[in-house]
Amino acid sequence: MTKHYRLGIDTGGTYTDAVIVDAAGKVLSANKQLTTHGDLANGISEAVASLPSDMLAQVQMVALSTTLSTNSVVEGRGGSVCVLLPGYDKAQVQKSGLFEILDSDCINVINGGHSATGEEVSKLDIVEATRIIKKHADKVSAYAVSSIFATRNTAHEFELRALIQELANKPVACGHQLAHALGAPRRALTTALNARMIQPIQLLIAAVDQTLKQVGISAPMMIVNGDGSLVNVEMALAHPIATILSGPAASVSGACALSGIKDAVVVDIGGTTTDIAIARGGKAQRSHDGARIGDWKPLVDAIRVCAVGLGGDSEVRFNGKLAIEQRRVVPMSLLVHLYPTVQSMLEKQWKGLSTARQNKFAIALRPDADTSELKKQELIVWQAMLEGPLEIEALADSNPTWGRVIAKLERKGLAIYSGFTPTDAAHVLGLSKHWNKDAAVLGARLWARQMRYLYGCGNWEIGDELGPSRQVFDLVVSKICEQIIDACLHQQVNLNDKQMGLLRDVLTKMILADNTDGKPHGNSAAAVLQVQFDKGVSIVGVGGSAPDYLPEVATRLGMSLHIPEHASTANAIGSVFGDVMQLVRVVVIQPTNGVFMVFYQDTPLVFDALEPAMTKANEIATAAAMDAAALAGGVDIEVSVEVSSDHVKHDIDGELFVNATVTATAVGMPACLKVVA
Numbered sequence: 001m002t003k004h005y006r007l008g009i010d011t012g013g014t015y016t017d018a019v020i021v022d023a024a025g026k027v028l029s030a031n032k033q034l035t036t037h038g039d040l041a042n043g044i045s046e047a048v049a050s051l052p053s054d055m056l057a058q059v060q061m062v063a064l065s066t067t068l069s070t071n072s073v074v075e076g077r078g079g080s081v082c083v084l085l086p087g088y089d090k091a092q093v094q095k096s097g098l099f100e101i102l103d104s105d106c107i108n109v110i111n112g113g114h115s116a117t118g119e120e121v122s123k124l125d126i127v128e129a130t131r132i133i134k135k136h137a138d139k140v141s142a143y144a145v146s147s148i149f150a151t152r153n154t155a156h157e158f159e160l161r162a163l164i165q166e167l168a169n170k171p172v173a174c175g176h177q178l179a180h181a182l183g184a185p186r187r188a189l190t191t192a193l194n195a196r197m198i199q200p201i202q203l204l205i206a207a208v209d210q211t212l213k214q215v216g217i218s219a220p221m222m223i224v225n226g227d228g229s230l231v232n233v234e235m236a237l238a239h240p241i242a243t244i245l246s247g248p249a250a251s252v253s254g255a256c257a258l259s260g261i262k263d264a265v266v267v268d269i270g271g272t273t274t275d276i277a278i279a280r281g282g283k284a285q286r287s288h289d290g291a292r293i294g295d296w297k298p299l300v301d302a303i304r305v306c307a308v309g310l311g312g313d314s315e316v317r318f319n320g321k322l323a324i325e326q327r328r329v330v331p332m333s334l335l336v337h338l339y340p341t342v343q344s345m346l347e348k349q350w351k352g353l354s355t356a357r358q359n360k361f362a363i364a365l366r367p368d369a370d371t372s373e374l375k376k377q378e379l380i381v382w383q384a385m386l387e388g389p390l391e392i393e394a395l396a397d398s399n400p401t402w403g404r405v406i407a408k409l410e411r412k413g414l415a416i417y418s419g420f421t422p423t424d425a426a427h428v429l430g431l432s433k434h435w436n437k438d439a440a441v442l443g444a445r446l447w448a449r450q451m452r453y454l455y456g457c458g459n460w461e462i463g464d465e466l467g468p469s470r471q472v473f474d475l476v477v478s479k480i481c482e483q484i485i486d487a488c489l490h491q492q493v494n495l496n497d498k499q500m501g502l503l504r505d506v507l508t509k510m511i512l513a514d515n516t517d518g519k520p521h522g523n524s525a526a527a528v529l530q531v532q533f534d535k536g537v538s539i540v541g542v543g544g545s546a547p548d549y550l551p552e553v554a555t556r557l558g559m560s561l562h563i564p565e566h567a568s569t570a571n572a573i574g575s576v577f578g579d580v581m582q583l584v585r586v587v588v589i590q591p592t593n594g595v596f597m598v599f600y601q602d603t604p605l606v607f608d609a610l611e612p613a614m615t616k617a618n619e620i621a622t623a624a625a626m627d628a629a630a631l632a633g634g635v636d637i638e639v640s641v642e643v644s645s646d647h648v649k650h651d652i653d654g655e656l657f658v659n660a661t662v663t664a665t666a667v668g669m670p671a672c673l674k675v676v677a
Contacts, residue, residue, distance in 0.1 A: 004022075004023055004058065004673070005020050005021065005022055005023075005028070005055055005058050005059050005060060006020070006021045006023075006059065006060060006061050006062075006063060006576040006673075007019070007020055007051075007056070007059045007061070007062045007063070007219070008020075008021060008063050008064075008065070008572040008574075008575040008576045009044060009047070009048065009062065009063070009064050009065075009208060009572055009575070010064075010065045010067075010247060010250060010571035011040060011043070011044065011064075011066045011067075011204060011207075011208075012035060012066070012067045012247060012270050012272070012571070013035065013067060013270060013272035013311070013328055014034065014035060014270065014271025014272070014311075014312065014313055014544070015032050015033065015034060015271070015544060015568075016032075016033050016043040016044055016046075016047045017030070017031070017032050017033075017568070017569040017572040018030070018031050018033075018044075018047035018048045018050075018051055018572060019031075019051075019566070019569050019572045019573050019576075020052070020055045020056070020059070021573060021576050025577065027565075027566050027569075027573060028052075029051050029055060030566055030569045030572070030573075031047050031048075031050045031051055032047065032544075032568060032569060033046040033047040033050075037365045037416075039207070040203060040204055040207035041206075041208075041210045041211055044207050044208055044211045045210075045211045045214060045215075048211050048212075048215055049211075049214070049215055053215075056215050056216070057216065059217050060219055060672060060673060061219055061220060061222060061576070061670055061672045062212060062217065062219050062220070062221045063221075063222050063223070063224065063230060063575035063576045064205075064208055064221060064222070064223045064575060065223070065224040065246045065247050065249070065572065065574065065575040066201075066204060066246050066247055067246070067248070067270060067272065067273065067275075067571070080106075080139060080140045080196075081102065081106060081140050081141065081142050081143065081144050081192060081195040082106050082108065082132065082133075082139075082140045082143050082144070083102065083106060083107050083108060083143075083144045083145075083146070083191070083192050084108050084110060084129060084132060084133075084143065084144070084146075084160055085107070085108065085109045085110070085146055085147070085148075085188060086109075086110050086111065086112025086113045086122075086124055086125075086145075086147040086148065086156045086157075086160070087111070087112050087113015087114070087121060087122060087147055087148030087149075087156075088109050088146075088148060088184065088188070089109075090109075092185050092188070093109060093185075093188070095185040096184075096186070096188040096189045097185070097189050098188060098189060098192055101189075101192065101193070101196075102192065106136070108132045110125045110128045110129055110132070111123065111124065111125040111128070112124040112125060112147055112148075112156045113147050113148030113156065114147070114149040114150070114152055114153040114156070115149060115152075116149055117152065117591050117597060117604065118152040118153035118597070118599060118603065118604040119153075120153070120155070120156075121148070124156045124159055124160070126159075126163070129160060130163065130167065133163060133164055133167045133168055134167055134168070136168075137167065137168035137170070139373070140170065141171075141199040142170055142171040142172065142173065142195040142196070142198045142199065143164045143168070143170055143171070143172045143195060144172075144175075144188075144191045144192040144194065144195035145160045145161060145164070145173070145174050145175065145191065146175035146184070146187055146188040146191040146192075147160075148184055149184075150174070150175050150176040150187075151176055151587075151599070152587075152604065153599075153602055153604065154174075154176045154601045154602050155602050155603070157174040157175060157176055158602070161174055171195070171198045171237075172195075173191050173192075173194040173195040173198065173239075174191065175187045175188065175190070175191040176601070177238075177239060194239070198237070201236060202237060205221070205237065208221060209221070220232065220633070220670075220671075220672040221233050222578075222672070223246065224246045224247075224249055224250045224574075224575045224578055225246060225249065225578075226245030226246055226248075226249050226303065227245075227249060227303055227581065228249040228250070228252065228253055228283075228284070228286075228303060228578050229578050229579060229581035229582075230578040230579065230580050230581075230632075230633070231632040231633065232631075232632055232633035235631060235632045235633075245275075245303060245305055245307065247268075247270070247275070247571050248268060248277060248303065248305045249284070249305070250571045250573075250574035250575040250578075251266065251268040251277075251542050251543070251570050251571045251574055252266045252277045252279055252283075252284045252303060252574065253574030253577045254542060254569075254570030254571055254572070254573040254574025254575075255268070255279070255540045255541075255542045255564070255567075255570050255574070256279055256282045256283070256540070257573065257574065258542075258564035258565065258566055258567065258570060259540045259562050259564040261538055262279065262281050262282040263279065263280055263534075263537050263538075264278075264279045264537060264538050264539065264540040264562075265277075265278055265279075265484055265487070265488070265537060265538070265539050265540070265559070266278075266279055266284070266540050266542065267480065267484065267539055267541050267542070267543075267546065267550060268541075268542045268543040268546075268570065268571070269310075269311060269312065269480070269541070269542075269543040269545040269546050269548075269549060269550070270312070270543050270544065270545070271311045271312050271313040271423075271544070272309065272311045272313060272328045273307045273309055273310065273311050274307075274310045274480060274483065274543075275306070275307045276305065276306045276307075276308075276483055276484055276487040277303055277304065277306075278304070278487060278488065284303040284304060284305065285303065285304045286303055286304065304490070305487075306483060306486060306487040306490065308326075308479075308483050309324075309326025309327075310324050310476065310479055310480070310483070311328070311422070311545070312331070312423035312426070312545045312548075313328045313330070313331055313421050313423060314326065314327070314328065314329075314421060314422060315327050315328075315329040315417075315419040315420070315421060316419070316420050316421060316422065316425075316447070316472050317419075318451055318454075318455040318457050321457070322451070322457060322458075322471065322472075322475055323475075324475060324479060328416070329416065329417050329418055329419035329421060330361075330363055330416055330417070330418040330419070331418070331420075331421040331423040331424050331443075332346070332359060332418060332419070332420060332421075332424050332439045332440055332442070333423060333424050333427045333432075333434075333435040333436045333437065333439050333440040334423070334434075334435045334436075335361060335363070336436040336438070336439030337434075337435040337436045337439070339388060339389055341388075342361065342391075342439070343436075343438065343439055343442075345361075345394075346439065346442045346443065347442065349393060349446060350445060350446060354446075354449045354453050354454060355393060355396075355450075355454075356450060356454055357393040358393055358446045358450060359418065359420055359443050359447055359450075360391075360392040360393065360417055360418060360419065361389040361390060361391055361392065361418040362385055362389060362406045362409075362410070362415050362416075362417055362418075363385065363389050363415065363417075363418065364382065364385035364386050364414065364415055365413065365414055365415055365416050371414075377401070377405055378405055378408060381402050381405045381406060381409065382409060382414060384402075385406075385409075385415060390402070390406065392406070392417075420443045420444060420446075420447035420472075422472055422473070422476045422545070422549075423435075423440075423545070424439075424440040424443050424469075425440075425468075425469035425472040425473050425476075426469075426473070426545070426548045426549075427440035427441075428440050428441055428444050428465050428466065428469040429466070429469050429470065429473060431547075432545075432548055440465075441465045442465075444465035444468050444469050445462075445463055445464070445465050447468065448460045448464065448465070448467070448468035449462060451468070458471070473549070473552075476549055477549055477552045477553050477556065478512070480550075480553050481508065481511075481512060481553055481556055484557065485504055485507055485508050485511065485557075486504045488533075489503060489504055489507070510531045511531055511532075511556075511558075512556055512557075532558055533557060533558060533559050535560075537559070538560040538561065538562050539553070539557075539559050539560070539562070540562050540563075541561060541562070541563045541567060542563075542567045542568070542570035542571075543567070543568065543570070544568050546563050546567055547563055547567075550563065579634070579667050579668065579670075580632050580633055580634030580637075580667070580668045580669065580670055581634075581665065581666065581667045581668075582628035582634075582665075582666050583625065583663060583664070584620075584621045584624040584628060584664045584666075585621065585661050585662065585663050585664075586598060586599065586600045586617040586618075586621040586662045586664075587599045587600075587617075587659065587660070587661055587662075588610075588613050588614060588617050588659060588660045588662065589659040589660075590610070590656070590657050590658060590659070593656075594608060595607075595608065596608070596609065596610055596613035596657075598613050598616055598617050598620070600617075600620050600621075600624070614643070614660065614662070617660070618641055618662055618664075621641065621662045621663065621664035622639050622641060622664045624664070625639055625664035625665065625666035626639055626664075626666050628666065629666035629667070629668050630668075633670055633671055633672070634666070634668030634669065634670065634671065635668050635669060635670075635674050636668050636669055636674065637667065637668035638666070638667055638668070639664055639665065639666045639667075640664070640665050640667075641662060641663065641664050641665075642662075642663045643660055643662050643663075644660065644661050644663070645657065645658075645659065645660035645661075646658040646659050646660070
């Protein structure tokens, strides 16, 4: 009898996981391998090929989730892009945050754009657009186009997309396809980040496709979106920003499925980020603007999740005080595990005087990357890194200019540094045993000596690795506690960032009392005001580092903890449980009394009464959602429609309609799972 299995794959910053799950959701086989950033296909192939071949032969669907998109935002990495902004002014561009992620030469304002009622404000400057497109054609991997009020009229974005495809033949991300809400600055940044992710997602999909061919799997591939739904490869490549929270969404599904707990704070501790979401009834709440990745709030439909740059591979540095940096580095324990000869270099560093360069090696990323734009010196250093890690301490004496070149390669995403990390601290404390403990011990000693003698931080004895590691452990635990409180607050109250930060800090102090002994301040018998979590809600921990840190986190917060079996591969498991789901929103406004306008894509439709306008909006949204779900790979599609509207009370005219949003949600099962009798 032929069985129908599902293969789930998750590619993260540190590990690549592969699982086989049956139709009932039972995990039949799971495997975990290091992510091979130089060539993603290697790590994916190792993870998949180790699964039982007889089960692989009966795979009906392949589901892919990834945290690479999330990590690229946290770490500031991604493909090179050119941004065109018709109709924007300088203040809007400055507010967008584009200058923080792109060179100013890549950000281009041109004439164009529409008004809030969809009328053309300024004719699109095709001559200037042509010049810009040609100038960047050989320098970028994709283009981003965000026009003023494109959510009310898409004409200029469509026109520029066609021009880019004609002149440069490169992928194009358009703002109106990603965000329906007003807010030009946020939409511009979301569009640019979407364009930056096109190349990484292309590489990932190609790597998975290569592996599937190697093991003889012909089943269709689906990809998890940030809202937990599934889409086919074609739609994922067209809108890679939708995968921005693919990994966190899959981890929530996996955590609830594995634990059987429906009401939970799901905490996924990975190598680069810690992702926190509140699940109620077995699902996380969805929102078009409720997700947070560091300080960025993407205008995309996604689960309401908080993703912070805090993971096992986060660098521990001195920044006025001890701090966990968002930058991912290679842990010393992993570095020596991969390159054993580094151990003797660390021993030599320990015998010398302390410098800021100790524990720091440069490792090549993406050996298959396009290096045609590298300068001669950069290429020489790049090729040297391909032979093995370069010791920054040794280069300071032998070839100091190389250090500056390596820094440039690191900013371009072609290199990564090593450093002391929470993973190393966990190895020293005996909580983790994955890699080389001796390297972690030596790394801790070198780091502690740096902190004390270079920065005046800490009072540990020379040669003490336990004290510094415990302090790093405590720092991570405190940060996770703070972020859990923050995530719960965002679920319940709506305040600006400053107000939310102040409230979070107060509640964190009340619950933890700034102690590390697990005795919440607010629960003492003498306390008049007590703060505690809902006893019916547990922490469900997933991710490779969950067993290391979450028991202490749960103790300090006074919460119960459940770490289910297969927790370390929860993302891959959760990837196979989604439906195909597409949302389409159509906006109706009354700009002047008795005039009703329906906005969807290009020229708005105008009506003289509300009822026909709402009827048309419903028809457009329903048909578009149905089509989108079918294009995404769904069958047996059902559509539901919700309407939210705003009215104001007028002294003379009574209650007046202002605007409404008609949201059609189309849900179907992946076509590849439909069994035909």
